[in-house]
Amino acid sequence: MREGLHRGLQISVTLIGVTVVAACDGSSNTYVPPPPPAVRVAQPIQKPVTLYFELTGNTAPLNSVDIEARVQGYLQSIDYQDGTTVTKGTKLFGIERDTYQAQLDQAKASLASQQASQVGAKQEYDRQLNLMKQQVTTQTAVDSAKATLDEANAQILNAQANVELATINLGYTEVIAPFDGTVTDHLVDIGTLVGVSGPTKLASIVQTDPIYAYFNVSETQVLLIKDMLRKQGRTFKQTDLPSISAELGLQSEEGYPHKGHLDYVSPQLDASTGTLQVRALFDNKDKDMLPGLFVRVRVPIRQDEKALLVRDDAIATNQLGSYLLVLGKDDTVEQKQVKTGQREGALRVIESGVGPADWVVVQGIQQAIPGSKVAPEKIDMKMQPAEAGADAKAATTTQ
Numbered sequence: 001m002r003e004g005l006h007r008g009l010q011i012s013v014t015l016i017g018v019t020v021v022a023a024c025d026g027s028s029n030t031y032v033p034p035p036p037p038a039v040r041v042a043q044p045i046q047k048p049v050t051l052y053f054e055l056t057g058n059t060a061p062l063n064s065v066d067i068e069a070r071v072q073g074y075l076q077s078i079d080y081q082d083g084t085t086v087t088k089g090t091k092l093f094g095i096e097r098d099t100y101q102a103q104l105d106q107a108k109a110s111l112a113s114q115q116a117s118q119v120g121a122k123q124e125y126d127r128q129l130n131l132m133k134q135q136v137t138t139q140t141a142v143d144s145a146k147a148t149l150d151e152a153n154a155q156i157l158n159a160q161a162n163v164e165l166a167t168i169n170l171g172y173t174e175v176i177a178p179f180d181g182t183v184t185d186h187l188v189d190i191g192t193l194v195g196v197s198g199p200t201k202l203a204s205i206v207q208t209d210p211i212y213a214y215f216n217v218s219e220t221q222v223l224l225i226k227d228m229l230r231k232q233g234r235t236f237k238q239t240d241l242p243s244i245s246a247e248l249g250l251q252s253e254e255g256y257p258h259k260g261h262l263d264y265v266s267p268q269l270d271a272s273t274g275t276l277q278v279r280a281l282f283d284n285k286d287k288d289m290l291p292g293l294f295v296r297v298r299v300p301i302r303q304d305e306k307a308l309l310v311r312d313d314a315i316a317t318n319q320l321g322s323y324l325l326v327l328g329k330d331d332t333v334e335q336k337q338v339k340t341g342q343r344e345g346a347l348r349v350i351e352s353g354v355g356p357a358d359w360v361v362v363q364g365i366q367q368a369i370p371g372s373k374v375a376p377e378k379i380d381m382k383m384q385p386a387e388a389g390a391d392a393k394a395a396t397t398t399q
Contacts, residue, residue, distance in 0.1 A: 036373040039364035041327050042311075042381035046356050049307035049349060052247075052298040052342055057215025061291045062281075063179055063207040069095060069194035071172040075202075082185035086177045086205075093175035093186075093202050095194065100173055104166035111159035118152035125149045181207035208291060211284040212263070213248055215297050216275035228302060241265065246280035249296045250289065256298055258282050258289070298342075308354065309347040310381060314362045315340060324350075325368045327359035327376055335370040347381075 069075070077094035080086055125145040131137035177183070184204045194200035217225075229236055241263060247256035260282035269276050280297065282289070289295075315322050320337050328334040338353030354360065359376065361368045368374055 036331070036375045037364060037367035038375045038377065039361050039368050040379050041359040041376045042362050042379050043359055044308040044310050044350060044354060044356055045347065045381045046306055046308055048303060048305045049309070049344060050300050051302050051304055051307075051349075052300050053217065053221055054296065054298045054342060055215045055217065057213050057295055057297050059289050059291050059293045059295055060212040060214055061181075061206045061208050062210055062212060063181065063205075064291070065178060065205060066201050067092060067175060067177075067183070067203045067205055068199035068201050069093070069172075069175065070199055071095060071100065071169055072195040073097075073099065073173065073193070075188055075190050075192045075194055078186050078190060080183055083182065085182045086180070088177055088179045090177045091174050092177055092183060095173040095175070097170060097173040100166065100170040104163065104170050107159065107162040107166040111156065111163050114152065114155040114159045118149070118156055121145070121149040121152040175202060177205055179205070179207055180209075181205040206291065208287060208289070209284040210260075210281050211289050211291070213246075213260070213280045213282060213295055213297055215278055215280075216270075216273065217278055219269060219274045219276070222269070222276050225301065236265075238265065245300060246282075247298050248280070248282055248289075251294060251296075256296065262299070304349075307341075308350045308356060309344060310350055310354070310360050311346060311362050312343055312348040313346075314360055314365065315348060316365070324354055324358075325361040325365060325370065326354060327361070327374070331373050331376055333361065333368045333370050333372055333374055 073095040075093060076096050079091045079094060086092070125142075125148070128137055128142045128145040132139070132142050182205065184206070186203050188194060188200065188202055194202070226236065242261050244262040246260045246262055248258040248260065249256040260280050262278065263281040264279040266277040278299075280299075310324065315324060315338070317323070322340050323335050323337045326334050326336055336353050336358075339351040341349030341351045343349075359378065360381070361374075361376075362379070362381065364374070
């Protein structure tokens with residue numbers, strides 16, 4: 001019993017000794033920090049960029065009018081298919097014309113009668129003048145003949161006006177397209193009495209090629225443009241508008257594929273909104289754009305010869321706005337607030353916050369924590385096809 005206890009104590013002492021020796025020898029496991037995360041960094045691209053005002057607006061037709069019956073009568077024909085495109089002068093509706101044809105014939109007959117009366121009055125006047133030379137008539141007779149001739153001339157003018165008026169009314173029985181455009185569905189049917197108490201709306205016609213886009217420019221933007229022109233020694237003129245380009249994009253389109261130019265600028269600001277209405281004109285031969293569409297419009301304002309651009313997916317946001325992660329001293333990550341500008345494909349203009357010599361973290365953004373070290377790999381500032389969707393933009397945080 002005692003021998004067993006003694007032997008157990010010897011084993012315990014031996015184990016304690018081995019532990020002490022091992023501790024003194026320094027061969028135990030120690031904590032080794034992990035290597036810094038690998039990230040890719042790139043310097044901003046510096047190149048000339050045209051800066052734009054990017055705005056929103058709505059399309060509107062070049063021309064849009066109501067087709068109306070201007071004379072009274074029964075509608076006899078509808079000479080187009082609803083919704084079709086017609087050219088200027090195309091007959092759209094026919095109104096009964098018998099009454100107006102008869103009125104024209106009557107006016108022509110009255111004119112012929114007045115012309116015959118004028119011939120008789122002229123002959124009598126000439127005869128009285130000859131008799132006056134022979135001193136066989138009186139001045140009173142000559143004056144009376146002259147008055148009769150003048151009245152006949154006036155009656156002819158009145159008869160001619162009646163012929164012209166009857167011709168116009170007869171022409172109104174054929175309702176024609178005032179310009180090239182698309183005609184809406186007809187609003188009245190054949191046999192309907194139209195023009196009874198005034199013009200009757202029959203349909204509408206809309207011209208959409210070319211097409212307008214209306215948008216509003218803020219007061220701040222207006223003052224900025226005027227200041228830029230003043231620095232260039234120029235003043236704004238309405239006649240300069242066709243030389244100012246404009247680009248348009250629909251909600252379903254990427255970028256601004258439609259090209260046009262400015263067409264009109266309102267002469268005064270809207271005091272209720274603090275904006276200035278502007279209109280641009282765009283070709284629409286394929287009828288891709290319909291009136292009333294919500295569109296994106298951009299107008300060039302100036303050329304920045306040394307614009308800085310970084311990948312748009314490298315920009316993150318926090319409560320202070322947009323920021324970039326950049327490589328600082330000893331490969332330490334720093335966070336810099338930036339002011340962003342317009343987008344240029346996969347890149348975005350950086351107006352302030354970083355310089356051309358900064359190395360911006362463009363890959364591995366989620367592993368790059370401000371204040372921590374990273375293992376950077378330097379690459380060019382461009383979007384690699386294989387990496388599309390690989391790096392999600394950092395979520396909104398407050399670093």
